[in-house]
Amino acid sequence: MGYLVLARKWRPQTFDDMTGQEHVVRTVANAIKLDRVAHAYLFCGPRGVGKTTAARLLAKALNCVKGPTATPCGVCQPCLEIAAGTSVDVAEIDGASNNGVENVRELRENAKYLPQRDRHRIYIIDEVHMLSGAAFNALLKTLEEPPGHVKFIFATTEPHKLPDTILSRCQRHDFRRIPVERMLARLKQIAAEEKAGLSDASLALIVRQADGGMRDALSLLDQVMSACGPGASDADVAEALGAIDRTVVQTLATALIRRDARALLESVEEVFVRGADLKRLAEEVALELRHVLVTRATGRPPAELAESEQRVVVELAQQADPAQLARLFDVLHGAVWDVGRAAQPRLALEMALLKAVQLAPTASIPELLGRVEQLLGPAPRGGPTAPPTRGAPVVAPAARSARTVAADPTPPASTPRDPRNPASAPPGEMPVRTASPAPSATRAAGRVPSTPPGAPEPPVPVARASSAPTTAPASATSDPAPTTSPRAAGTPASAPLRSTGAAGVAPEALVPAERVASAAAESALPLDTSPGGCATGECLPEVAPDRPGRDDPSRPLLERWRAALDTVARESSRHAASLKQGRLLHLREGEVGLAFRPDAGFHRTTVTGQSGRQVVERLLSLHFGRPTRLLVDDRAAPGGEKSLAELDAEERAEHERATGQSVRSHPAIVATLRILGGELEHIQVLERERVGAPGSDVVDEQP
Numbered sequence: 001m002g003y004l005v006l007a008r009k010w011r012p013q014t015f016d017d018m019t020g021q022e023h024v025v026r027t028v029a030n031a032i033k034l035d036r037v038a039h040a041y042l043f044c045g046p047r048g049v050g051k052t053t054a055a056r057l058l059a060k061a062l063n064c065v066k067g068p069t070a071t072p073c074g075v076c077q078p079c080l081e082i083a084a085g086t087s088v089d090v091a092e093i094d095g096a097s098n099n100g101v102e103n104v105r106e107l108r109e110n111a112k113y114l115p116q117r118d119r120h121r122i123y124i125i126d127e128v129h130m131l132s133g134a135a136f137n138a139l140l141k142t143l144e145e146p147p148g149h150v151k152f153i154f155a156t157t158e159p160h161k162l163p164d165t166i167l168s169r170c171q172r173h174d175f176r177r178i179p180v181e182r183m184l185a186r187l188k189q190i191a192a193e194e195k196a197g198l199s200d201a202s203l204a205l206i207v208r209q210a211d212g213g214m215r216d217a218l219s220l221l222d223q224v225m226s227a228c229g230p231g232a233s234d235a236d237v238a239e240a241l242g243a244i245d246r247t248v249v250q251t252l253a254t255a256l257i258r259r260d261a262r263a264l265l266e267s268v269e270e271v272f273v274r275g276a277d278l279k280r281l282a283e284e285v286a287l288e289l290r291h292v293l294v295t296r297a298t299g300r301p302p303a304e305l306a307e308s309e310q311r312v313v314v315e316l317a318q319q320a321d322p323a324q325l326a327r328l329f330d331v332l333h334g335a336v337w338d339v340g341r342a343a344q345p346r347l348a349l350e351m352a353l354l355k356a357v358q359l360a361p362t363a364s365i366p367e368l369l370g371r372v373e374q375l376l377g378p379a380p381r382g383g384p385t386a387p388p389t390r391g392a393p394v395v396a397p398a399a400r401s402a403r404t405v406a407a408d409p410t411p412p413a414s415t416p417r418d419p420r421n422p423a424s425a426p427p428g429e430m431p432v433r434t435a436s437p438a439p440s441a442t443r444a445a446g447r448v449p450s451t452p453p454g455a456p457e458p459p460v461p462v463a464r465a466s467s468a469p470t471t472a473p474a475s476a477t478s479d480p481a482p483t484t485s486p487r488a489a490g491t492p493a494s495a496p497l498r499s500t501g502a503a504g505v506a507p508e509a510l511v512p513a514e515r516v517a518s519a520a521a522e523s524a525l526p527l528d529t530s531p532g533g534c535a536t537g538e539c540l541p542e543v544a545p546d547r548p549g550r551d552d553p554s555r556p557l558l559e560r561w562r563a564a565l566d567t568v569a570r571e572s573s574r575h576a577a578s579l580k581q582g583r584l585l586h587l588r589e590g591e592v593g594l595a596f597r598p599d600a601g602f603h604r605t606t607v608t609g610q611s612g613r614q615v616v617e618r619l620l621s622l623h624f625g626r627p628t629r630l631l632v633d634d635r636a637a638p639g640g641e642k643s644l645a646e647l648d649a650e651e652r653a654e655h656e657r658a659t660g661q662s663v664r665s666h667p668a669i670v671a672t673l674r675i676l677g678g679e680l681e682h683i684q685v686l687e688r689e690r691v692g693a694p695g696s697d698v699v700d701e702q703p
Helices: 022-033 051-063 077-084 101-111 133-144 180-194 200-210 214-228 234-241 246-258 261-274 278-298 307-319 322-341 345-358 365-376 397-401 439-444 474-478 515-522 557-571 573-580 598-608 610-624 644-664 667-676
Strands: 040-044 090-094 121-126 150-156 171-174 583-588 591-595 629-632
Touching: 022 051, 022 171, 040 051, 051 077, 051 090, 051 121, 051 150, 090 101, 101 121, 101 133, 180 200, 180 214, 200 214, 200 234, 200 307, 214 234, 234 246, 246 261, 246 278, 246 307, 246 322, 246 345, 261 278, 261 345, 278 307, 278 322, 278 345, 322 345, 365 667, 557 573, 557 583, 557 610, 557 644, 573 598, 573 610, 573 644, 598 610, 598 629, 610 629, 644 667
Parallel strands: 040 150, 040 171, 090 121, 121 150, 591 629
Antiparallel strands: 583 591
């Protein structure tokens, strides 16, 4: 007899000899013991894991002279013939070459007859998924109700290709990939019996190449023994298998962890000269980094590695940081795809390795914070310096000092008032909001505006009505209301006054709380859509002369116009944005004059069209408390004047510049960049919603 390959010589002859498929063996053995053997079985799983072998063992167990038994003798004539594939009652059919309906018809005819000698007539169909659709349909009836002496055993690597009608008629068993530890132990046993003389590292390499299939592992062992003979070295085994030498892989992993670029390039050069697959090299290095990371996380190396490889992995795990290992693995794992598709695989692999070398070692967040605190030193007496956050950009101290605070002229000494917390106000008093100075005053003082860039100035704060109104303290009269405002005389004594805190800006009186209800009622003012109405500019919405508005003539002109735009924006942000593009000519009783630049034609049309003018004039009348007409004269404005949109853009740019300087000089930022060895490329200043702005969570009218 000629030479018998190891895959056939060491094929399991009993269920106990099968490696890694205990869940299938246990089920089949119990079915035989309990006399519950199904008429059709489906064995599916990866290649080389024992599907056909299990089918033969089941046939031997059913037809053994001592059976049915889970432990066939293996010496009787049925057992010997089944093992050799010559039994007349056990037919092994190749589904790929017998996939037609004629072959199934022949099988059905033969299944009617009793077995010639054995207990059962058994049909083993390998690669059953290759049968045609007509063949499956012809097999359905026989497979569902076969004669009592017929058993079907199907084997396939692609069960998803089988029709559901076939799957529902079979008892399915899924075979698994053989675990690396079990396969390595079995391979050591066979190598010792065959006197191969291979090291554990060589056997581990064979196991990795087999990818979970015992048949592949035995075929590779046969190949190594034929190419290298007994006692082959690890390098010879790797060369015989066309695999990457483990020494090179370990050298690359060590160089990555130690950031040795020269060793990396020399190793890649060595592998390239040998003609090895560079994609396979990238895969092996990524796998080695995975072993190191697993060892660092679990405290023990993977069991599938040889003892010598385990020592190297443990040593590397002690040197490397887990976060750095994870980053290295990400780079190498991503390089596998790039190297496989690259026109120049060597260049792609070398650049990926050099990129991984340039990754700076990382540290945990607590460690970084601790190092930053050490560099900053002890916190100042006023409290620790907080680093800038995304939601609240750092603002220069001058900008913060420019903010104005509205407060009660004579707050009670026992009850401090928080301007931002209405609940902190004493009973019977109305909470007061903070306000910003006029933009012109802020720029004149050379300070950064306190409001976010691009946002309009807050509207005139409205005092909220109190359920229990009280009279103002006697000291409140020491701060007289401005005499330049015709509405100041009508301000109730209970409404506290405020000052802007900026030089050159007149004091401002809060609008009485009684106007809130009137303003809410005016928002439902009907439109005049009759011919010749407001759309043509001949009349304005009806507004009672004595109905109070939201305008405060004592304020600067731009602040009054900005407050009017806030009123418009509460109902129509589109029209407010278009009005903001116009340059203010005048703001007098009953009329607002604007001028638009030639490139702002869209915005001009938005507010001067028929429907746009109706909405704008109605809302302006609501704000000023009297019928107000919109006059647009593009020829009347000097070229040097600017619109609110242009002024806001300039303030935004100035704010971003000042904020960027403050962030770059912040001690926490400077210390962090010094620790990480990085640089600040871009600073984005996020705008915060202004109190009372459209869409803001806090609106003046809300209680």
